[in-house]
Amino acid sequence: MSGREFFTARTLAEVLSGFRPVHRTPAEDVPLSAALHRVPVADIPAPAALPGFARSTVDGFAVRAADTYGASDGLPSYLDLLGAVRMGAEPTVAVRPGGCVAMPTGGVLPAGADAVVMVEYTAETMPGTIEVTRPVAPGGGIVRADDDIAAGAPLVPGGRPLRAPDLGFLAAAGVTSVAVHARPRVAIISTGDEVVPPETVNLAPGQVRDATASALAGLVVDAGGEPIIAGIVPDEPGALKERLAAVVAESDLVVVSAGSSVGARDETAGAVAAIGQIWCHGIAIKPGKPTLLAECSGIPIIGLPGNPLSALVVFGQVGVPLLWRVAGCEYAPPQPSTRARLSRDLPSAAGRLDVVQVRVRDGVAEPLFGPSALLSVLTRADGYLIIPEPATGLDAGTDVEVVLYR
Ligand SMILES: Nc1nc2c(c(=O)[nH]1)N[C@H]1C(S)=C(S)[C@@H](COP(=O)(O)OP(=O)(O)OC[C@H]3O[C@@H](n4cnc5c(N)ncnc54)[C@H](O)[C@@H]3O)O[C@H]1N2
Numbered sequence: 001m002s003g004r005e006f007f008t009a010r011t012l013a014e015v016l017s018g019f020r021p022v023h024r025t026p027a028e029d030v031p032l033s034a035a036l037h038r039v040p041v042a043d044i045p046a047p048a049a050l051p052g053f054a055r056s057t058v059d060g061f062a063v064r065a066a067d068t069y070g071a072s073d074g075l076p077s078y079l080d081l082l083g084a085v086r087m088g089a090e091p092t093v094a095v096r097p098g099g100c101v102a103m104p105t106g107g108v109l110p111a112g113a114d115a116v117v118m119v120e121y122t123a124e125t126m127p128g129t130i131e132v133t134r135p136v137a138p139g140g141g142i143v144r145a146d147d148d149i150a151a152g153a154p155l156v157p158g159g160r161p162l163r164a165p166d167l168g169f170l171a172a173a174g175v176t177s178v179a180v181h182a183r184p185r186v187a188i189i190s191t192g193d194e195v196v197p198p199e200t201v202n203l204a205p206g207q208v209r210d211a212t213a214s215a216l217a218g219l220v221v222d223a224g225g226e227p228i229i230a231g232i233v234p235d236e237p238g239a240l241k242e243r244l245a246a247v248v249a250e251s252d253l254v255v256v257s258a259g260s261s262v263g264a265r266d267e268t269a270g271a272v273a274a275i276g277q278i279w280c281h282g283i284a285i286k287p288g289k290p291t292l293l294a295e296c297s298g299i300p301i302i303g304l305p306g307n308p309l310s311a312l313v314v315f316g317q318v319g320v321p322l323l324w325r326v327a328g329c330e331y332a333p334p335q336p337s338t339r340a341r342l343s344r345d346l347p348s349a350a351g352r353l354d355v356v357q358v359r360v361r362d363g364v365a366e367p368l369f370g371p372s373a374l375l376s377v378l379t380r381a382d383g384y385l386i387i388p389e390p391a392t393g394l395d396a397g398t399d400v401e402v403v404l405y406r
């Protein structure tokens with residue numbers, strides 16, 4: 001890399017909308033029991049209408065609605081009790097004018113009926129005669145055969161991670177296997193002569209154990225990916241290029257931590273440029289400015305800043321949405337958040353998005369400060385808030401949205 005400045009600092013919004021490597025993971029069939037949070041490759045159509053038959057939603061009596069019009073406590077309608085519907089069975093009796101049939105919740109609506117009046121608004125004043133004291137409109141107390149879904153309509157959309165209720169809906173429709181995008185394989189490469197494996201018991205002076213790879217692996221699993229810890233590469237010209245070339249062929253997304261800044265040993269840009277195209281070097285975000293984005297044959301490559309805190313913040317903002325996109329999901333699912341009152345003034349430079357770690361107690365968000373070189377800030381945080389690019393800070397007492405860590 002020439003010079004000591006980053007090529008172009010892009011905003012986070014520009015990155016998310018503009019950096020669009022085309023690679024998507026292939027489809028695979030999974031049973032419903034393994035489909036939670038997986039992304040269907042396409043809309044899944046209903047093989048048949050649901051519920052499939054008109055059914056009661058209340059315990060009561062199937063009626064012709066017109067027979068109940070004007071009914072009141074003072075002037076009830078009197079209907080002949082013609083029989084009863086059994087749960088899970090075809091009705092054996094139809095409703096004729098002036099008649100009614102006893103119904104359980106969920107039973108099949110008998111022919112001739114267009115509503116079910118709730119048992120609370122009825123009384124059997126004499127054997128075989130039902131007194132109705134409230135009118136019911138046509139369609140009242142029932143769902144029709146295709147109210148949940150019509151045959152052929154999409155049960156669940158493609159490109160959106162499956163949620164628990166989706167699994168129930170698919171099960172109700174008899175869909176027990178789903179074509180979903182394969183989990184993205186995310187190669188995680190750490191760099192730096194001083195970085196040693198976490199298993200290292202005694203550190204030589206200046207050595208640090210690799211913190212970033214383990215944390216990134218956790219974020220990858222959280223976002224539905226399969227982390228591949230691809231080791232620690234020393235600061236040697238050529239070493240990173242070699243490792244990158246080896247992993248890119250077997251990954252859906254590649255993450256390199258450290259070496260993306262502007263120091264003498266910062267090799268990432270050169271190595272990445274040798275195997276792919278750099279899209280941007282520098283994002284208008286704090287922490288995380290020295291971030292590099294590139295692609296190689298449609299596979300996204302992210303060069304993260306060396307400071308573990310910055311690396312994790314950037315991966316959350318940029319890597320996680322990219323990971324979901326590679327898995328066929330255009331927009332990452334929203335994270336849980338809460339509203340809180342800011343405990344103190346927060347300064348920020350205009351033109352840069354700030355990700356501020358906070359603790360939340362009793363509805364108050366307390367910013368946690370410390371250099372990005374300190375990992376403990378993230379462990380103490382309950383979540384983060386964002387100060388958008390145009391703002392020059394936030395005043396104490398501002399109502400802020402805090403995105404919560406799980
Ligand atoms: N003159 C300037 N110096 C620095 C700037 C700047 O703009 N001008 N930016 C600072 C910022 S911000 C960051 S972030 C770092 C990014 O530098 P690199 O991406 O080149 O990363 P390194 O220098 O290799 O590492 C930084 C720091 O993080 C430690 N590290 C690296 N990898 C790991 C790991 N896997 N586990 C634990 N710790 C790791 C490394 O030992 C360094 O202490 O540059 C600033 N400097």
Ligand code: MOO
Nearest residue numbers: 287288305310372
């Ligand atoms: O901006 Mo660096 O990415 O803080 O640690």
